Amino acid sequence: MITAKQIKKSFGQVHVLKGMDFSVDKGEIVIVVGASGAGKTTLLQILGTLDRPDSGQLFFDGTDISSLNEKELAAFRNKNIGFVFQFHHLLPEFTALENVCIPAFIAKKSKAEASAKAKGLLEMLGLGHRLEHKPSELSGGEKQRVAIARALVNDPMVVFADEPSGNLDSVNRQELHEIIVDLREKLDQTFVIVTHDLEMEHMADRTVVMTDGMIEAN
Numbered sequence: 165m166i167t168a169k170q171i172k173k174s175f176g177q178v179h180v181l182k183g184m185d186f187s188v189d190k191g192e193i194v195i196v197v198g199a200s201g202a203g204k205t206t207l208l209q210i211l212g213t214l215d216r217p218d219s220g221q222l223f224f225d226g227t228d229i230s231s232l233n234e235k236e237l238a239a240f241r242n243k244n245i246g247f248v249f250q251f252h253h254l255l256p257e258f259t260a261l262e263n264v265c266i267p268a269f270i271a272k273k274s275k276a277e278a279s280a281k282a283k284g285l286l287e288m289l290g291l292g293h294r295l296e297h298k299p300s301e302l303s304g305g306e307k308q309r310v311a312i313a314r315a316l317v318n319d320p321m322v323v324f325a326d327e328p329s330g331n332l333d334s335v336n337r338q339e340l341h342e343i344i345v346d347l348r349e350k351l352d353q354t355f356v357i358v359t360h361d362l363e364m365e366h367m368a369d370r371t372v373v374m375t376d377g378m379i380e381a382n
């Protein structure tokens with residue numbers, strides 16, 4: 165479903181990605197691990213089309229990402245890619261429900277459609293009683309679940325998560341793992357997750373180890 169070929173990326177003299185090949189199948193949970201500075205976030209930003217590689221190719225279901233202009237790329241990303249970061253990045257002024265609706269509004273869904281979808285996801289994630297809470301009125305684990313609902317609202321092809329449990333305690337971390345496995349079962353949702361959390365490897369189909377800008381093992 166996602167294929168990256170010979171991806172290279174440097175920042176000045178620092179060659180972070182040195183010709184990486186990477187692929188993900190539909191419904192797979194792929195974990196990316198590696199030392200700090202190995203290039204995990206850089207890879208995820210490129211796979212998530214937030215950053216462009218210096219060279220190499222990226223295909224989503226046969227669509228060559230480099231063939232899209234900025235506007236087409238933004239629309240493609242909004243529709244097909246969900247993101248979850250270490251820090252939730254929810255908008256503080258908006259309620260949980262509104263935060264989840266925003267990507268759907270950007271995709272030009274009606275208010276009724278967006279709200280119904282967002283509400284359904286939040287209920288599925290155990291937050292049906294927190295719809296009107298603002299981020300400051302939610303726990304860390306709850307905020308991260310809202311961020312997951314937001315990532316899912318447009319039924320993306322894939323969710324990229326960069327250390328999603330990095331800021332959570334062990335109970336919330338465990339819960340997040342269960343949610344991800346559950347989402348794969350219920351929605352056949354595909355995930356690529358960067359983590360330092362070795363427990364996450366147990367739930368993955370595949371672990372990719374990044375060393376020195378290359379993939380070490382699959």
Ligand SMILES: Nc1ncnc2c1ncn2[C@@H]1O[C@H](COP(=O)(O)OP(=O)(O)OP(=O)(O)O)[C@@H](O)[C@H]1O
Nearest residue numbers: 175176178180198199200201202203204205206207
């Ligand atoms: N915008 C940038 N400008 C210059 N150097 C950068 C930039 N982004 C990343 N780097 C460098 O690229 C290397 C890889 O960074 P990256 O964030 O991908 O690592 P990481 O594997 O995600 O590490 P961590 O586990 O600490 O999050 C690092 O040496 C970093 O300093």
Ligand SMILES: [Mg+2]
Nearest residue numbers: 204205206326
């Ligand atoms: Mg990182």
